Amino acid sequence: MSEVLLSTQNLSKSFGGIMANKDINFHINRGEIVAIIGPNGSGKTTFYNLLTGITRCSGGTITFEGKNITGKKPQEITKLGISRTFQNIRLFGTLSVAQNIEIARHCRTSSTMWDALWHTKKYGTEKEENAEAVERCMEYVGIADKKDWKATNLPYGMQRKLEIARALATDPKLILLDEPAAGMNPKEKEELMDIIRKLSSDGYSVILIEHAMRVVMNIADRISVFNYGEKIADGLPTEIRENPVVIQAYLGKGASADGNA
Amino acid sequence: MKKIHISLRKPQAGELKANRKVIAVCVVLAAMLFICFLDDFTPSGRVIPNYFKYVIVVSLIYSVASLGINFYSGYQGDTSLGHAVFFGTGAYVTAYLTTQFSGINFWASILIGMAFSAVLSLPVAWAGSRVKGSFMVVITYGYCEIFRYLAINSNTLGGTAGMAGIPSPKIFGVRITKIPWLPSNKDGFILILMAIVGFLALFTYRIVNSRVGYALAAVREDEIAAYAMGVNVKAYKRLAIITSAVITSVAGSFYAGFTNVADPSLFGATLSITIFTMLVIGGRRSISGAILGAFIVVICPELLRYVQDLIGLPFDPWYILYGLMLVIIMRFKPEGLLGTKES
Numbered sequence: 355m356s357e358v359l360l361s362t363q364n365l366s367k368s369f370g371g372i373m374a375n376k377d378i379n380f381h382i383n384r385g386e387i388v389a390i391i392g393p394n395g396s397g398k399t400t401f402y403n404l405l406t407g408i409t410r411c412s413g414g415t416i417t418f419e420g421k422n423i424t425g426k427k428p429q430e431i432t433k434l435g436i437s438r439t440f441q442n443i444r445l446f447g448t449l450s451v452a453q454n455i456e457i458a459r460h461c462r463t464s465s466t467m468w469d470a471l472w473h474t475k476k477y478g479t480e481k482e483e484n485a486e487a488v489e490r491c492m493e494y495v496g497i498a499d500k501k502d503w504k505a506t507n508l509p510y511g512m513q514r515k516l517e518i519a520r521a522l523a524t525d526p527k528l529i530l531l532d533e534p535a536a537g538m539n540p541k542e543k544e545e546l547m548d549i550i551r552k553l554s555s556d557g558y559s560v561i562l563i564e565h566a567m568r569v570v571m572n573i574a575d576r577i578s579v580f581n582y583g584e585k586i587a588d589g590l591p592t593e594i595r596e597n598p599v600v601i602q603a604y605l606g607k608g609a610s611a612d613g614n615a
Numbered sequence: 616m617k618k619i620h621i622s623l624r625k626p627q628a629g630e631l632k633a634n635r636k637v638i639a640v641c642v643v644l645a646a647m648l649f650i651c652f653l654d655d656f657t658p659s660g661r662v663i664p665n666y667f668k669y670v671i672v673v674s675l676i677y678s679v680a681s682l683g684i685n686f687y688s689g690y691q692g693d694t695s696l697g698h699a700v701f702f703g704t705g706a707y708v709t710a711y712l713t714t715q716f717s718g719i720n721f722w723a724s725i726l727i728g729m730a731f732s733a734v735l736s737l738p739v740a741w742a743g744s745r746v747k748g749s750f751m752v753v754i755t756y757g758y759c760e761i762f763r764y765l766a767i768n769s770n771t772l773g774g775t776a777g778m779a780g781i782p783s784p785k786i787f788g789v790r791i792t793k794i795p796w797l798p799s800n801k802d803g804f805i806l807i808l809m810a811i812v813g814f815l816a817l818f819t820y821r822i823v824n825s826r827v828g829y830a831l832a833a834v835r836e837d838e839i840a841a842y843a844m845g846v847n848v849k850a851y852k853r854l855a856i857i858t859s860a861v862i863t864s865v866a867g868s869f870y871a872g873f874t875n876v877a878d879p880s881l882f883g884a885t886l887s888i889t890i891f892t893m894l895v896i897g898g899r900r901s902i903s904g905a906i907l908g909a910f911i912v913v914i915c916p917e918l919l920r921y922v923q924d925l926i927g928l929p930f931d932p933w934y935i936l937y938g939l940m941l942v943i944i945m946r947f948k949p950e951g952l953l954g955t956k957e958s
Contacts (some may be wrong), residue, residue, distance in 0.1 A: 365623075406842075406843060408839060408842060408843070427847075428842035428843065429842060429845045429848075430848045432842075432843060432844065432845035433845050434696075437843070438843055440839070440843075444837045444839060444840035444843075445836075445837075445840070446832060446833055446836035446837060446840065447836055448836065449832060449836065453640075453832070456829060456845045457829045457833045457841075457844055457846075458845075459826075459831070459834065460826060460829065460830055460844055460845050460846050461844065461845025461846075462835070462845075463826050465825065465826050465827075465860075467822055467825075467827050467854075469825070470821050470822050470824075470825030470826070470828070471817075471821050471822065473819055473821070477825065480826070484955065520844070521843075524844060524845060530707055558664065594763065610915060
């Protein structure tokens with residue numbers, strides 16, 4: 355049953371002489387939640403940027419649903435069904451919550467200036483569909499009561515949720531979450547974990563970059579560990595917790611060997 | 616004790632605002648028509664001076680330009696000090712075609728001018744996909760200076776003197792300036808330009824609230840996030856500048872058809888800044904604001920010139936007051952008179 359949704363083969367990215375990502379072989383199955391952890395600057399966000407086409411990779415390939423999507427433009431990748439949130443929240447600040455989500459419907463609609471000017475039938479049906487989708491996505495993450503709020507006026511935790519709602523509105527198969535729990539209080543973190551579990555049980559695959567270990571250990575089916583742009587470990591949460599290479603990456607050399615650092 | 620509920624449905628805030636807008640539009644429309652036709656009903660002589668109508672026509676022409684730049688500097692959000700390129704292109708294309716080739720139809724020359732402006736906007740789009748912000752200001756400024764010098768040094772375009780003798784446009788074989796049932800030679804222009812401004816207002820309103828307008832908003836707010844939402848950022852930037860250029864070009868064509876001359880100052884940075892100022896004063900991303908801004912910037916100097924004559928000032932007070940007005944508006948209403956607040 356475990357069908358591979360997305361995989362990368364020897365994916366690399368160098369900025370000048372620095373290898374931000376080096377020969378990364380990664381995969382995620384349908385409906386799976388995979389967490390990516392690693393110290394700051396280990397290339398996690400770069401990896402996301404490569405997957406979504408925002409930066410071009412210097413080597414390797416990305417395969418999504420059996421098709422090679424390396425070098426595709428970001429808007430094409432979104433249309434194929436990969437959607438993401440951002441570490442430093444990137445909402446459309448001056449617009450309302452509902453408008454933020456409606457913008458995300460862009461890749462699933464196709465009305466042109468002509469349709470908009472004459473309010474053609476297509477324009478009408480798309481507007482209705484969008485309104486439904488907006489409603490559904492807001493309820494999914496629990497911000498339906500903030501519909502007309504300006505995005506920048508939302509509390510921090512809700513902005514993170516709005517980003518998830520917005521990602522969801524593009525009808526993705528795979529959602530990439532970049533530190534969704536950052537800045538959230540314990541209650542919000544609980545709610546976030548519920549949302550991610552619900553996503554997974556509804557058939558979405560989720561890749562999650564996260565520093566909050568309680569969140570990661572609780573919900574991830576599998577964990578990948580990055581360090582200095584390389585993937586150094588991959589496995590079940592329990593395996594990763596015990597893995598000496600991982601402990602060394604996080605705590606330094608002395609700590610891992612015999613504990614008398 | 617029984618409570619009595621009186622349910623008077625309170626109108627929603629949005630509804631009230633919309634009603635107020637409709638009323639405002641009707642009032643302005645009625646006022647314009649009144650100005651146009653009043654002299655038809657006054658038995659002797661002119662009540663409304665022709666000069667006043669001239670000012671209205673020029674205001675309407677600039678309203679078109681201001682609505683044009685709104686697509687680029689308003690909805691897409693990049694500053695342009697180069698929209699005179701498109702204004703001048705419209706004017707010169709109309710001037711050249713209607714005077715040279717034994718008079719090509721004015722309306723056809725508008726369309727050709729629009730096509731030229733669309734092509735000339737592509738370099739700006741190309742630059743805009745690579746740099747942004749203050750760099751674009753300098754690039755667009757430089758771009759319009761190129762065209763000014765081309766116009767000055769080109770003999771076919773009349774050099775510094777520009778091109779004169781552009782015929783007034785005809786509609787159904789009748790010159791706009793000589794429509795029999797209109798009291799003056801300006802009223803035809805007022806009616807046609809009002810129709811164009813009205814159409815553009817509707818056009819802008821509907822586009823802005825559609826998928827296309829939302830995509831432009833996304834590009835303006837955050838390009839990276841726009842990409843992630845599946846918006847083709849470069850294509851939409853191109854769309855914004857082309858739409859903007861095409862509309863501004865129409866204003867230029869009308870300017871040539873109305874004043875009967877086209878000179879190199881129509882490519883000048885001063886005109887670019889004027890068009891941009893109209894938009895900022897009125898309010899970026901506001902349709903009524905763009906129109907109001909154009910009227911303010913055109914009418915105020917004329918009004919102050921009148922005041923100068925009246926009290927016999929030795930200098931024109933406009934330039935001082937104009938600057939002062941800009942400073943005051945930007946200090947107290949940075950979003951423009953009819954713009955919506957950000958943050």
